[in-house]
Amino acid sequence: MLGRRGTLPFLAGPPALWLALFFVVPLLLIAAFSLRAGSGAVGPAGAWVPSIEHYQQVFGTPAFLRLLGLSVATAVGIATLATLLAYPVAYYLTFRAGTRATLYLTLLLIPFAVSYLLRVMAWKLMLGPDGGINSLLQGLGLTSEPLGLLLYSRPAVIVTLVYVWVPFAALPIYAAMQRIDRSHLEAAADLGAGPWARFWRVTVPLSLPGALATFFMVFIPTVGEYVTPALVGGTDGIMYGNIILGFFTRSANWPLGSAMAMIMLVLTLLLVVVALRIVDLRRVSL
């Protein structure tokens, strides 16, 4: 058996090496690209002249900043909706499903058996002019022609991403609720608290870390989302991630794309830190 000193590198070494090579190094390269003068797409061994011109260009372009703000707001909305919709699912699995919880949990995870792209494409078909929703509306006589708002719009991006995230979002909340000591609920009942009081004053505070984990788990990747907006967002639903992608692909301007990516990364981290300071988890975790 390994001693305590040998355990850490043995257990943490492989994943740390993996993360260093495939996360930290690429991140450092992006940071280095963002500080490289000129445009174009070059390998890291190319000429590297330090410059902050790309950051100046991003901060000097109001359209980029507005889109970043809009993308953050969209991500907050999607994360909030996904968390609110996932919460009752997790509650039911924890407190009401009983012995069928495992079965329901398995059913909840079935969508993951289908490719992410296929699930998004399914929504493209659903929301399209000949799709299920427009056909239903026209069949019921509620509309005379296909509604254009359904596809190629920001609402289409929100609906699709919330759908994609909800099953996944339920898992951290479910894990947090499972850790709730039932004796707290029994004590609250003994002290005269009704069902609603027990829910609001015991269950919600104790499950809040899971809900917050869910929120950030959805929010962080959604800020930089570009696949779903590209497929169902049209020109109205474009997000900041699409512009970053554009600078790496359509524009062949990696330094500017890297600067935009770094700005988004720093902003996202700042928002997470600020949010965690506002909601002090140590105070809500009993």
Add this chain to the structure above:
Amino acid sequence: MRVSALTRFLGLSMALGLILAACGTQGGGSPGASSGGVESQAPEPNELAILEWSGYEAEDFWTDFAQAHPDTEVTFEFGDTDANILALMQGGSQADVFHFYTGWQQFYVDAGLVREIDTSKLSNWDAVPDAYKELGQIDGKQYFLPWDWGFTSILYNTEHVPEVTSWDVLMDPAYEGHVSMWNDGPAAVAVSSYINGWDETNLTDEQLAEIEADWIAQKPLNAFYWSGEYTDLCPAVQDGTVWVAYAWQGCYATALAAGDPVAYATPEEGRNSWFGLYGISADTDSYELALEFLDMKLAETTCANAVSLFYYGCANGDVMAAIDDPVLIEAFAINDPSILESTNFTPLVTEEQRTAWTAMWERVQAE
């Protein structure tokens, strides 16, 4: 102590990663394109990597090579715009052969990314008209092989749109929500230049600012900006979502063959015409095989497939001369020999123009 050991371990890992990343970049040869015809000392690998546009990996597009080299492993990497293809090549793509379109030739030569083609080894070279061959030449050297060609114009739904006579129909608010522009900055600059009668290779800053403002105003008219001709645009044209589109003739021929109510405009400003070119990577270990691949691209069956199955023109003049399908005759305007007189051929652009135009387009999208 444990923390400090872990820190040292992570530091060493990162340093190793940086060294590996630095070593893994594209070959550091001197700038300037390589000369062709230099034989490798070691035997060439029996595999070929192609940097292509999505859809061109279909074996119909390289059927002669597949039949001549059944044991060769051909793999594909994809780009979706000329800038993307160039970025991938500059970023160290391992492709032996790459495919891009007119206007971008000089960048590959200047960056030393392309190797000269030894045309004496191409058995189908004589079938290519001289005017086409010249498109692939820089400083008198044949760096690129011309292959597919076609038009860009306005594809429109005749049930919703009366006869189109100008590119400015893309800016017409009457078709709000039913327009689709290609997601490409240089294309947007070309269209605006046609509409305004400007020389796209000699635009002032004020003209470029005006172009940007025009496309920002045009943005709400689009259902979406399309990226893939057959994956994005054609389905939307055929299901009635898009009535007016910047399009290549392939989508037009597809919709026409399906009996959809579409037409392909000949704007008063002239259509645009483009040519697809293949280059051999300066870093390839499979030069002879790459030459063979290019030669087979010009072979009769492969070229005929490009024409009849995918509605692209092909550089093999014999194949084009044999076209008798009415849909193809219409798509290539073969019955209108005067059309080329008013056609705008895609010009070479400078790096400064490319950077300015693509950045302008990203700003348009962000608005």
